[in-house]
Amino acid sequence: MTSIQRLLYFLTLHRTGLAVCMVSLGALLFPVLDDNPYTLGLSHLVAINTLVVLGLNLFIGYAGQISLGHATFFGLGAYGSAIISTTWAVSPWLSLILVALCVALLALVIGIPVLRLSGHYLAMATLGLNFVVYTILIQWDEVTGGPSGFAGIPALSCADFVFDTPVRQHYLLWAFALGAMLLMLNLVRSGVGRGLAAVAGDEIAASSLGVNTQAAKVKIFVLSAVLASLAGSLFAHSFGYISPDTFGIFASTDFVIMVVVGGMGSIWGAAFGAAFLTLLPEWMDIFDTYKDLVHGGILVLVLMFLPQGLVTGLMDMLKIRWALRRHNASA
Amino acid sequence: MSRQLWLASQDTKLQDGFFVHTDFLQFILSGLTTGSIYALIALGFCVVSNTMGIVNFIQVDFVTLGGMFMFTSLFTLGLPALPALVLAVAAVALVAMVLERIGLRPARSANHLVLIFLTVGLSIILRGLIKLVWGTNRMALPPLSSDVPVQILGASVLPQALWIFGLTMLAIAVLTWFFHRTSLGLCMRAVAVNPTAAAVVGIASGRIRLTSYAIAGALGGLAGVLVTPITTLNYDVGVLLGLKGFAAAILGGFGSFPGAILGGLGLGLVESVSAGYLSSAYKDVVAFVLLLLVLCVRPKGLLGR
Structure with a gap:
């Protein structure tokens, strides 16, 4: 082996780890290059959306099920953490964990009966749940603040170190997002993850090979709900203000669009989709008027021409191109 | 409660009986x-589900579109x-057929996941177009x-309800x-029973899908035309x-036509009675709680196979 071959081998072998290192380095250096609070605010949103989309992507891509209600878990995380830490004056970290546990329980209660069925009942059940929670957030205004929102949520802190400046929040949020990403990357390569991939590929084949398909689906649903709740709590504690409109059914479809654009089942795609759709309004002036058309159009075009998503789809195209070129060169 | 109090309460109940009865009616x-x-809406969902095996999220916008076209x-x-x-x-119905032809086909x-997400995307686009054309x-x-x-057995009924x-x-x-x-119609039932066998005997699936979308669109549109004078548009x-x-549709058993009708009427009754006797603020929540309960207890629905 020449040294170049050895280097290429090393790069291929450790491609995932190297990519994670590169992204982490990018996140680490970003505030040094650009500490404009507005840009940092956008990067916060990207990190938070990535956290939600990572979980949802795992559920859609690996369990082969549809959830159109992840904004519910996101919203419950945000409101739950806000109410517990502000109204009851509990420490933000503790409230974050408490809410995540409650959301896990809720996801379990819904997931166990609904995921037992074949067919896409969960899509409607979660959509219905989203509607119910949204109504409660608006109607129960003595607790949630109603349509005008909930303000004055305390920031997270470690001992005396308070995450109250945009730069500090940047590191906090990206630490969570990258941590979740690392967890996902390892999970899909573990035995559990391989079992899930089998479920997505062919449920009957997977169950005949000894994968407990129902339990696997429920576990992933709960995991994705917990990630969404965590993202919601972080959102509430870093922005300090939340309102019900962030957690409506249209927010849920936005999360789904992020998953589809990135590629169902692709973890890097999830991060890409979250970043792409969060930053899209920044690049388009006419976005406000045509938001629905742009979002719907992107979803339809991606599904029609690259159903594997932009990241996986383009990668596959490149791989095929390379393989053909190698074949032609050798022939 | 003492016996006398109980009797007294029964007495007032009897006196109120007539009013209780009309309220209930x-x-x-x-x-x-x-x-x-x-x-009507549930039937639209069932038609598409039976021929294509997917949940058609555009059904939701057919209802709005019905009201809008009526307005125009x-x-x-x-x-x-x-x-x-x-x-x-x-x-x-025409819009539905166009959507099926250029948006889904x-x-x-x-892959059902792809098709369902496509209907979600088309629904978002359609809603955006409705917003652009008719405003918000x-x-x-x-x-x-x-x-x-109109007075029927002591209860007053709007003529619109009779139209409905x-x-x-x-x-x-x-x-x-x-x-x-x-x-x-018989071809469509054949596809619903067994798509592969239907294809084997030469039933063209494209025509069936187009028809099912037309029917779903017409049913959704009719529901929209009829209901928007009662709600707002x-x-x-x-x-x-x-x-x-x-x-x-799920309540009655997804895919079953009698089930859709029974489920629709049942849901309407439960909702209206609970709004009347419990609370009207959370009226919309009742439907989804009922949905979750049905999925837990009897996932096949009332008339599901």
Whole structure:
């Protein structure tokens, strides 16, 4: 082996780890290059959306099920953490964990009966749940603040170190997002993850090979709900203000669009989709008027021409191109 | 409670009996009215689900579109009520067929996940277009005939409710005739029973899908035309109605036509009675709690196979 071959081998072998290192380095250096609070605010949103989309992507891509209600878990995380830490004056970290546990329980209660069925009942059940929670957030205004929102949520802190400046929040949020990403990357390569991939590929084949398909689906649903709740709590504690409109059914479809654009089942795609759709309004002036058309159009075009998503789809195209070129060169 | 108090309470109950009875009748009638609307929407969901095996999220916007086309044909074109209704329903059916032809068919994917997400995407686009064309303001539609309530057994009923009952019955009768007496309808039933066998005997799946979308569009449009004079007309009025229609379809057993009708009427009744006797603020929540309960206890629905 020449040294170049050895280097290429090393790069291929450790491609995932190297990519994670590169992204982490990018996140680490970003505030040094650009500490404009507005840009940092956008990067916060990207990190938070990535956290939600990572979980949802795992559920859609690996369990082969549809959830159109992840904004519910996101919203419950945000409101739950806000109410517990502000109204009851509990420490933000503790409230974050408490809410995540409650959301896990809720996801379990819904997931166990609904995921037992074949067919896409969960899509409607979660959509219905989203509607119910949204109504409660608006109607129960003595607790949630109603349509005008909930303000004055305390920031997270470690001992005396308070995450109250945009730069500090940047590191906090990206630490969570990258941590979740690392967890996902390892999970899909573990035995559990391989079992899930089998479920997505062919449920009957997977169950005949000894994968407990129902339990696997429920576990992933709960995991994705917990990630969404965590993202919601972080959102509430870093922005300090939340309102019900962030957690409506249209927010849920936005999360789904992020998953589809990135590629169902692709973890890097999830991060890409979250970043792409969060930053899209920044690049388009006419976005406000045509938001629905742009979002719907992107979803339809991606599904029609690259159903594997932009990241996986383009990668596959490149791989095929390379393989053909190698074949032609050798022939 | 002492016996005397109990007797006294029974006494007042007897005196109030007449009013209690009319109240109850009122709730039943209003429940059946909204129930008919849910049944129409649920039937639309079932038609597409039976032929394509997917949940058609565009159904939700067919309802809105029905109301919008009715608005245009009444006020922009100045048609009388009945021709306007026919035009609006036909227009929604046409839009549905166009969507199936250019929005769903080119995907040529057998993956249900892709197809369902496509309907979600098309629904978002359609809602965006509705917003652009008709704006986001709330609009009011006049009822099909006079708005003087009619007295039936002591309960007052709007003539619009009678229209809703009548036209729902008519729609069900036409559907029954179509699915049992025409060759296209029989083909659609064959596809619903066994798509592979239907393809083997030469039933063209494209035509069946197109027809199922036309029927779904017409049913959704009819529901929209009929219900928007009671509610108001808005670009997302169909979202909630559509979701409840879907809940009704599951309640009755997803894919079963009698189930959809029964589920729709049942959901309407439960909703109206609970709004009357419990609380109307959380009326919309009842449908989804019921949906979750049904999925837990009897996931096949009331009449599911």
